[in-house]
Amino acid sequence: MLNATKEQAGSATLIRLSGAIEESANFDKLLGPPPAELIVSCKDVPRINSVGVKAWIRYFQQAQAKGGKLTFIECSTAIVEQINLISNFTCGGVVESIYVPFSCESCQKELIGLFKTSDLKSLNFILPELKCSKCGGKAVFDDIPEEYLGFLMK
Amino acid sequence: MSSLLLISDIPEDHAFATQVAKSVGCVLIHAKSPEEGAKMLRDQSPKFIFIDGSSAKTYQKFEEAIHETVGLFSELIQPNMIHFISSETMDSIPHLTQSPLFGHLIFRKFDKLDECAPVYARVLAATAKERAFGLENFLRPGTKIQTIQLKSSDQKQGAVGALTNYLNQAKFQPRMATQISNAVDELLMNAIFDAPIDDTGKTLYSNTPRSTIFKLEGKSAVEMQVGFDGEYVGITVVDHYGSLDKARLLNHVSKNYSDETYKLKLHQAGAGIGLATIYQNGGSFFFSSCVRERTEVTVFFRRTKSFVEFKNQFRFFSTQFYF
Ligand SMILES: [Zn+2]
Numbered sequence: 001m002l003n004a005t006k007e008q009a010g011s012a013t014l015i016r017l018s019g020a021i022e023e024s025a026n027f028d029k030l031l032g033p034p035p036a037e038l039i040v041s042c043k044d045v046p047r048i049n050s051v052g053v054k055a056w057i058r059y060f061q062q063a064q065a066k067g068g069k070l071t072f073i074e075c076s077t078a079i080v081e082q083i084n085l086i087s088n089f090t091c092g093g094v095v096e097s098i099y100v101p102f103s104c105e106s107c108q109k110e111l112i113g114l115f116k117t118s119d120l121k122s123l124n125f126i127l128p129e130l131k132c133s134k135c136g137g138k139a140v141f142d143d144i145p146e147e148y149l150g151f152l153m154k
Numbered sequence: 155m156s157s158l159l160l161i162s163d164i165p166e167d168h169a170f171a172t173q174v175a176k177s178v179g180c181v182l183i184h185a186k187s188p189e190e191g192a193k194m195l196r197d198q199s200p201k202f203i204f205i206d207g208s209s210a211k212t213y214q215k216f217e218e219a220i221h222e223t224v225g226l227f228s229e230l231i232q233p234n235m236i237h238f239i240s241s242e243t244m245d246s247i248p249h250l251t252q253s254p255l256f257g258h259l260i261f262r263k264f265d266k267l268d269e270c271a272p273v274y275a276r277v278l279a280a281t282a283k284e285r286a287f288g289l290e291n292f293l294r295p296g297t298k299i300q301t302i303q304l305k306s307s308d309q310k311q312g313a314v315g316a317l318t319n320y321l322n323q324a325k326f327q328p329r330m331a332t333q334i335s336n337a338v339d340e341l342l343m344n345a346i347f348d349a350p351i352d353d354t355g356k357t358l359y360s361n362t363p364r365s366t367i368f369k370l371e372g373k374s375a376v377e378m379q380v381g382f383d384g385e386y387v388g389i390t391v392v393d394h395y396g397s398l399d400k401a402r403l404l405n406h407v408s409k410n411y412s413d414e415t416y417k418l419k420l421h422q423a424g425a426g427i428g429l430a431t432i433y434q435n436g437g438s439f440f441f442s443s444c445v446r447e448r449t450e451v452t453v454f455f456r457r458t459k460s461f462v463e464f465k466n467q468f469r470f471f472s473t474q475f476y477f
Contacts, residue, residue, distance in 0.1 A: 020311075022311060022339070023363070023364035024311070024365055046328075046332060047332050047336060049340065049343075050340060050343075051343070051364045051365075077329055078332060085431060101329060101461060103327070103459075103460045103461060103462075108459050108460070110328055110329060110461070142460050142462055143461055143462060143465070144462060144465065
């Protein structure tokens with residue numbers, strides 16, 4: 001079930017989405033008409049299904065049509081997958097930061113690290129290792145760079 | 155003794171077919187060219203056919219050779235017994251996905267032969283039965299299968315949530331659990347909204363908003379089966395319409411959705427994109443449909459140590475139709 005909180009961040013409205021985006025998600029009801037400047041945090045969106053994808057695009061296309069400024073921050077892995085999969089998913093918005101998946105080589109724990117997309121580009125998509133929060137072991141990027149970071153390489 | 159005919163000159167395919175034939179208890183006969191294969195098909199009437207489908211040109215030769223020997227609509231050759239082998243993604247093999255002979259597609263990822271051959275042997279054994287129905291056919295013998303009956307359309311998210319918990323308990327990484335849950339979400343949605351048809355074959359709810367609540371009773375009953383055999387999790391979704399359209403299904407999954415020219419249109423059915431992604435991300439499918447009676451769609455995923463391994467796992471896309 002999708003929830004959202006709204007706050008003012010300078011001249012922009014910051015919306016923090018949380019919960020799975022599926023058929024019960026009603027963006028219009030939840031968020032009202034898209035403001036001129038919108039920042040969307042997707043940190044707590046663990047899952048989006050195909051109906052959710054359509055609802056998402058329908059809402060953010062309104063924002064795009066109004067000519068407003070749209071920024072996505074803290075995109076969860078589920079959201080990044082859709083950005084890569086569907087070319088109009090971001091509806092002309094800017095993806096500022098994303099969560100990147102890592103896996104511990106010792107205990108196999110799945111970890112995520114937040115990266116600015118500009119930093120990923122300057123790193124030339126070579127990701128640093130992380131320290132596992134569970135066992136202190138070495139955690140490495142756990143996806144295929146051309147697939148997970150593909151939208152930044154285009 | 156029944157036989158498995160392999161038509162391929164790729165050593166990897168031979169190693170795979172040898173193991174599978176052994177596991178399933180049949181003799182392997184091997185043709186290195188399409189022409190030789192067509193002759194063996196005519197003379198030895200194999201039970202199963204594995205064929206390298208990588209190149210459109212070679213495949214064309216096979217269809218031509220079949221046409222000349224037994225004919226494309228012969229009893230000796232039916233989609234249910236044909237297994238294409240290819241290393242390509244589904245959007246780049248239209249010669250296979252549009253072939254009237256499409257039955258099964260095996261992704262050529264045989265580096266862990268000891269793991270993938272027994273799995274595929276079970277698939278083969280299931281196809282040899284009168285009807286390939288039941289999740290137990292595809293998992294290790296003795297695997298406990300749990301069944302959930304959905305009584306109304308709004309129980310779908312609850313079923314998906316229950317599955318996510320099940321996967322967490324089975325120690326699938328959260329990302330894997332999400333992928334699998336999404337896969338099953340799509341299958342349930344198909345069973346609830348796309349499968350129901352009237353007597354003329356017209357869909358009843360395909361244009362109904364997916365948040366609509368209605369009862370799933372009688373013919374509209376939908377069931378989900380889940381089992382984990384220690385390596386693979388399998389989830390089967392059952393409906394009682396048997397309305398699955400093979401050509402439409404293959405058309406959906408063989409589109410390249412990430413192509414720059416592709417823009418998701420809001421009126422488009424959602425399921426195709428879901429299924430294409432699932433296969434790309436390591437999921438295997440077995441679609442079994444008895445026309446106008448029953449459709450069972452099963453997805454399989456191996457639990458792996460990392461997500462990269464998960465994405466790169468051996469997989470297959472099988473369809474089995476009974477008329
Ligand atoms: Zn660790």
